[in-house]
């Protein structure tokens with residue numbers, strides 16, 4: 001039987017209210033956004049990974065757990081706007097109970113992030129509990145707090161995998177994003193983890209500035225006996241403010257696909273599937289796995305479809321009020337997400353390859369889930385079946401609800417004021 005995560009100062013009333021979830025529980029913005037995507041897709045209409053994941057799994061394969069918002073860096077593209085610890089972060093006891101619940105649900109892997117996970121006071125106990133419960137652990141770290149002693153202690157927790165972030169192969173490129181001195185400090189962290197023989201990945205967010213340094217990043221990773229993992233920049237958190245300046249150009253993306261072909265050992269976290277629309281399928285999942293195969297738990301117990309979808313209107317539930325199992329299995333946000341239609345992408349000849357791209361990117365750039373991926377590689381193609389369609393930055397219904405949901409008592413729309 002599932003053990004409920006026990007939280008201080010909260011009864012089960014929150015859990016009870018979840019027993020009959022319905023559309024009313026959905027934020028009006030989210031409801032309108034889902035409705036705009038049109039008819040839910042049926043298994044007969046889809047192919048590839050989507051056929052298996054449509055409707056979601058009984059438990060996620062991987063859970064991303066941003067265990068604290070505390071961070072000693074202030075990266076300009078931070079997806080969760082991390083910096084300071086937040087007031088209602090889960091206590092260590094709550095975190096341990098959550099590990100037990102995830103293990104009982106047979107979640108395969110927990111991917112710890114933040115913030116900087118090594119600033120969470122109970123991190124060692126949480127990692128040790130994962131080890132006891134045979135959960136595969138992956139820790140994303142900025143690498144700057146790894147001492148030799150910590151690296152040796154971590155080696156006792158194997159199997160455990162590490163991702164150390166480098167957003168450029170030079171101090172100039174990396175530090176303009178991650179802050180002065182971050183490059184050298186991350187390299188020292190990598191050295192210490194490598195010296196303890198830990199399984200390592202160098203994680204790099206692709207930007208128009210880091211693109212020319214891919215070969216050098218690859219060499220740095222090899223130097224530490226690590227794999228290189230390149231991921232897509234999303235406009236969430238602080239990334240919203242810099243996305244337009246940093247995201248790669250279409251030409252870079254085209255060259256990147258060729259570069260990946262020449263470097264088959266480079267991982268991509270399945271994050272570039274929108275590039276499949278160039279015509280050649282990249283290895284890995286070819287669709288968004290949010291709410292079906294993965295989801296994200298945030299420091300104060302908020303659960304979202306994925307780490308890049310931290311918008312309050314898409315909060316699926318909160319662990320201060322409900323168990324994780326309840327949220328995963330009964331949240332209206334997840335139920336709707338799993339049935340989303342193809343929106344403006346229906347009819348696209350490349351839909352089977354691209355599946356409409358990343359919903360989180362659409363939401364934060366367009367405030368709509370109905371449009372094409374803002375980095376749709378066919379957007380300007382004159383022969384593209386959707387090229388003539390006009391897209392407004394806000395879908396009509398979403399705009400109306402957006403306005404009414406933020407209307408103040410005197411009737412003025414605060415959003416527009």
Ligand code: SF4
Pocket residue numbers: 274277344345348349350351354355356357372373376377378379386
């Ligand atoms: S129109 Fe949609 S499905 Fe087609 S390539 Fe663009 S984002 Fe992908």
Ligand code: SF4
Pocket residue numbers: 234271287288289290305306307308309357358359360361
């Ligand atoms: S919403 Fe975007 S970032 Fe999140 S899992 Fe889906 S494709 Fe990936």
